[in-house]
Amino acid sequence: MHSHQADDLDTAERLYREVLELRAAQPDAMHYLGVLCHQRGRSDEGVRLIEAALKITPKHPDAHNNLGNIHKECGRLAEAERCYRKALECGPEHYNAQNNLAVVLEAQERLEEAFEAYGKLLQQAPKFAQGHYLMGMFLRNYAQSVEHIEQSVQCFRTAYQLDPRNLRALESLGVSLYALHRREEAAQVYRDWLAREPDHPIPRHMIAACGGAEAPPRADDEYVRSVFDGFADSFDEQLLKNLGYRAPQVLAEVLAGVLPAPAGDLDVLDAGCGTGLCAPLLRPYARHLTGVDLSGGMVEKARVRGGYDALEVAELTSFLQGHPQAYDVLISADTLVYFGELQDVLSASHAALRPGGWLVFSLETAEGDDDRVDLSPSGRYQHTRRYVERVLAAAGFADVRMGVDTLRKEGGQPVAGWVVLARRSSRSVQ
Numbered sequence: 001m002h003s004h005q006a007d008d009l010d011t012a013e014r015l016y017r018e019v020l021e022l023r024a025a026q027p028d029a030m031h032y033l034g035v036l037c038h039q040r041g042r043s044d045e046g047v048r049l050i051e052a053a054l055k056i057t058p059k060h061p062d063a064h065n066n067l068g069n070i071h072k073e074c075g076r077l078a079e080a081e082r083c084y085r086k087a088l089e090c091g092p093e094h095y096n097a098q099n100n101l102a103v104v105l106e107a108q109e110r111l112e113e114a115f116e117a118y119g120k121l122l123q124q125a126p127k128f129a130q131g132h133y134l135m136g137m138f139l140r141n142y143a144q145s146v147e148h149i150e151q152s153v154q155c156f157r158t159a160y161q162l163d164p165r166n167l168r169a170l171e172s173l174g175v176s177l178y179a180l181h182r183r184e185e186a187a188q189v190y191r192d193w194l195a196r197e198p199d200h201p202i203p204r205h206m207i208a209a210c211g212g213a214e215a216p217p218r219a220d221d222e223y224v225r226s227v228f229d230g231f232a233d234s235f236d237e238q239l240l241k242n243l244g245y246r247a248p249q250v251l252a253e254v255l256a257g258v259l260p261a262p263a264g265d266l267d268v269l270d271a272g273c274g275t276g277l278c279a280p281l282l283r284p285y286a287r288h289l290t291g292v293d294l295s296g297g298m299v300e301k302a303r304v305r306g307g308y309d310a311l312e313v314a315e316l317t318s319f320l321q322g323h324p325q326a327y328d329v330l331i332s333a334d335t336l337v338y339f340g341e342l343q344d345v346l347s348a349s350h351a352a353l354r355p356g357g358w359l360v361f362s363l364e365t366a367e368g369d370d371d372r373v374d375l376s377p378s379g380r381y382q383h384t385r386r387y388v389e390r391v392l393a394a395a396g397f398a399d400v401r402m403g404v405d406t407l408r409k410e411g412g413q414p415v416a417g418w419v420v421l422a423r424r425s426s427r428s429v430q
């Protein structure tokens, strides 16, 4: 267990197996080996081991809770819910199980039950910072009124006071204040944060997002890593974030409209692959499916999810520049929203495609007929149609189609996105 906690999975696995050789079916060894198997991408084996442990010690709340976590991370939310409820039957004060139950209820969009479950969690464990943070996110994600966003401000303040390492609470506090038009207070949160940590990339970026400094041409590498390594560490949050998120499905449908029936014969790049949500949708087309992302934490999740032939941790534009004419299809879901200026990345995409190859990507829309990019207070960029069309043409793309769709929700409201399809001309350009 010590090796396991120190992330030395090889040693931990060897030792758990030795325990099981010495004493077959020792329940703790089976339970923790099960958790470890899941961490290494062998989730089915993990489920079998923990279920076997629970046959011997059926009233073990941690084992039920960990079994629930495997189901949740594999997307089996109803099974996960059942396990968390069992954990709470065995240990009514198990606040991690209560927290997880609230998360899966939210993920199933059973909002009243989720709200009640978060409320119970805060009663049970008023000093549990993550509980306040998740309640704040819940209130903001499903805000029915301004009061809910105001309450989220209080939750984020409490979460940060209870755990000053919870920087996501601080970032979320700024976003909620901005949503309430308390822009100066939002900027002040980031300025105070930057005063304490002058090199921290998040407040630096977010001050610009609040209009307090010039926007960088794209979110810098440290910002992207720090935001997404943080998300990846908490799969719960990833689930929440994905609520109503449909960019991968929408982009896959657009591709299906122009590609021949899937025949597993294309070289495909998932550009900004994150935790790998696009992989199952692309797999049927791909002879070789590569995922690239700047965040090692996200790539690790994608590795566990599986489906890629290769995964790389790299900056997207440089990666594309290093792979001329290597792909038949490039897909980029909700990633170019971290790029303001698109010229370099779209030129590099054009060069990385083979003649006749397709690029499909999503962006957030900026209103207006002018040629403009805004850095929005969420920290993401928004582009006007005219800007995107000009830059695609300059990059050399011929056949361009652009539609509008709702790809996610924010503050309970749908966020409009561009869905863009572009093709590299089938004649090689001189």
Ligand SMILES: C[S@@+](CC[C@H](N)C(=O)[O-])C[C@H]1O[C@@H](n2cnc3c(N)ncnc32)[C@H](O)[C@@H]1O
Binding pocket: 224, 225, 228, 247, 248, 271, 272, 273, 274, 275, 276, 277, 278, 292, 293, 294, 295, 298, 314, 315, 316, 317, 332, 333, 334, 335, 338
């Ligand atoms: C919102 S996530 C989307 C992930 C995935 N495409 C999906 O649809 O679930 C955006 C991803 O873009 C990655 N990203 C942002 N800027 C990048 C860059 N310059 N190079 C590589 N990856 C980048 C982030 O690390 C993050 O994983």
